[in-house]
Amino acid sequence: MEQGALSELKQKAALLPSKPGVYIMKNAQGKVIYVGKAKDIRKRVKSYFTSRDSRVQIGGLLSSLSSIDTIVTENEEQAFVLESDLIKKFKPKYNIRLKDDKAFLCVRIDLNAEWPRLELVRRTENDGAEYYGPYVYSGELYTLMELIKSVVPLRTCSDSVLYNRHRPCLEYEIKRCCAPCCRKVEREEYLRWIKTAQKLLEGKTSEVLRDLKSQMELASSEMRYEQAAVLRDRIDFLKNFTAGREIVTHGGESRDAIAVYREGSLAAATVLQVRNGRIQKAQNFALENVVGYDWEVVESIVAQYYGRVTSLPEEALLPCECENAEIILSRIKERFPDASFSLLSPKRGIKRRLVNIAKLNAEQHFKESFEADSLVSQLGALMKERFSLSQAPRRVECVDISNLQGSDTVASVVVFQDGAPEKKSYRRYRLEGQVGQPDDFESIREVMRQRVKEGGGDLPDLFVIDGGKGQLGAAMEILEKAKVEIDIIALAKEKRFFCNSKAKGVIKPERVYIPSSSHPLELKKGDIVYNFLVQLRDEAHRFAISYHRRRRSKRVFASLLDTVPGIGEVRKRRLIKAFGSVKEMRKASPTDLAKAGRMPLSIAERLSETLLGSK
Known part of the structure; x- marks a missing residue:
């Protein structure tokens, strides 16, 4: 942030209300980057601009800050609720969010079901069922589920299996299920076992042990020795499970x-x-x-x-x-x-x-x-230094063009965030104006034009163009016209040139073209920057070529069908849906073709001849 803009924000901060509420910090694009709450909004916001606040992270926040909005509330509690809602809505960059790689597993028990079971789910819903978790370590959860199965013989099968079985399965034979499918147990007793499972999920193992011991002693006194032995084994299993856990308090607290x-x-x-x-x-x-x-x-x-x-x-x-x-x-x-x-x-x-x-x-x-993050930081710092970038890039997009002699020209834009692919952000483009006229430079211009137009606050820190100096120039032309300041480089593939038939040839290694130099920078094979850029380019090429092949296959497929009398748009759509490709259609018999296209056998026979003749 420039000093003048910082001084202006300081002046605005002095005019903010001295009341409880929420302050919303935004960058130049109007995107919310931080949401905070305060007893006194003016006092809190002014603290960001004082030299007494030496926290290093404040510098990054202030460098992106462009404007501050406020919402006054009646009290701190309202401010707390509002802050939480706004963070969920805007997901600001500088607010803390407990982020996990995936939704963790929970155990679901629907007590409204006739024969409840323990189900593993990743999302909790307001459906009246009981949920336990989430469990961070799936291995630990599976161990706990194994314990429960060994202590109480609950069903594990789905409802469709439960209500369609007529004889017990193997689980019943090895005493790990009570076979509710064949009514081998009363529902009241089954629900008592469900309560035992709930206690185990809640960590109340001592209560379960007491109950099992009472049941074992009762069975023994009534000379039901086989059942007493089963209960004894369950008690031993439960004791072994809990023995390995470190005691940290002796009062049994949670x-x-x-x-x-x-x-x-x-x-x-x-x-x-x-x-x-x-x-x-x-x-x-x-x-x-x-x-x-x-x-x-x-x-x-x-x-x-x-x-x-x-x-x-x-x-x-x-x-x-x-x-x-x-x-x-x-x-x-x-x-x-x-x-x-x-x-x-x-x-x-x-x-x-x-x-x-x-x-x-x-x-x-x-x-x-953050060991992995240190590698990302090292990669960003090296790229910034080698390619004279304005910043160490974290979000990188690579642009690649794919065509066959100018037909079906398509482009891909793949995204890597912190050194890893972010596939949900990948883009692909059909370049309609390139039919029969293969022009890589114009294709790059068209893709960059569309990407910048879509951009807003979602543009990357660095564009990587698959190509050489010409492709780089074409992309820069669009950025300059749009007045967008983003770092950009071009990556040229390794090439081998043969001088004569006996010579091994001259190898041009992978090269990077940068705007500030007319000569390319050669990449050293095997180093961190080389590996990253090659992976990025290869992923862009894979994504582009797969899209190009799919489009070309559909076009060839459709054009072949157009040559057969009696096949109109409706039958064409049916055949494409049924077979998907010419190759698969060639394998089909005339009868199969007639059935899929819902057409007379005579037309299907003509189609089969056309397909076989086009090999």
Whole structure:
């Protein structure tokens, strides 16, 4: 940000209201980059522009900042709710979001079903069923499910199998299912087993052990020795399962310990789950672009984490005092009105020890998460230095053209974010104006024209054009006309030139053309920049060529069908839908063709002759 613009924002900050509410920071494109709450909006926003705030991440936020909007609320609680809603809506770059690679597994139990079962799902729904989880480690969950199957003989089959079986399956024979499909068990007893499974999912293993021991003693006193032996084996299995878990409290409490490890704008958070006095699991999160104070980071984690869990422990142990603890607690209790839950910040004793264990986990997760990020940073720094870029690129797009002698010309734009493909952002284009006139330069111009037009705030840090100096010039021409300032380079493939029939030839290695030099820069095989650019270009080529082949196949297919009398648009669509390609249609008999196209056999025979004659 220029000094003049910064001074202007400082002046505006002095005019903001001294009331509770939310402030919304935007970049030059009007995109929301940060949402914050405050007791006093003016005081909080002015703090960003003081030299006393030495947090390194603030510099990145201010460099992108262009305008600040505010929404005044009646009190802090309203501001807290509004901030949460706005973060969910805009997903600002500099706000903390607990991001996971995928939706974690939960256990679903529909107690309204006649014979409930334990189902593994990735999404919870408001459907009246009970949900347990989410479980970070799928291996741990499968172990727990195996334990439940060994302790209580519940069904695992689907409803369609359950209501269509007439004799028990193998699971019943090995005593791992009670065969409700054949009514081998009363529903009341089955529901008692479901409650046992629920207790195991909640970590209440001691209660289950007591119940099983009582059942075993009763069966033994009534001389039902076979059943007593089965119960004994279940007790042993449950004891072995719980024996390996470290005891951290002796009162059998259930609590979460939360900790954060932070270096600058990067952080890792851990929620250590203790159930029934034993550590069950550690759920870890990697956080980027962290701009708040430590207590703000902890508040954000607590609010988001307990906004999506399906059950609560007795308490959550925090590493520091939080200003808005009461507000957060009231929001959590809105979701769980009957729960007894508290937020504590222990200073000593076993509870502080749990927070310290959580911090050790957070520090380890930080190292594991950001080792890969350090490679991305190294790649970005090397590319910036070698190719004279204005910044280290994180989001890179590669443009590739594909055609066959000017026909069916298409283009692909693939996206790599932080060194990895982001396939949901891939684009492809049909270049209608290039029929019969193969012109790579004009094709590049057309693709860049469309991409810039679509762009807005979604343009990359760097464009990579598949080609040489001419293709680079064509792309730059469009960027200059659109007055878009984005780094751009071109990547030329390795080539071998033969001087005569006996010579091995001269190899031109992979080369990069940059706007500031008329001579290409040769890439060294095997280094990090070479590997990245070649992977990027090859992915763009793969995506373009697959699209080109699909379009060409459809065109050839359709044109062949047009030559056969009696096949109109409707029959053509039926045949294309049924066979998909000329190759597959050639394999079909006239009878199959007639059936798929719903046409007379005589027309199908003519079509078959045409197809076989076009080989």
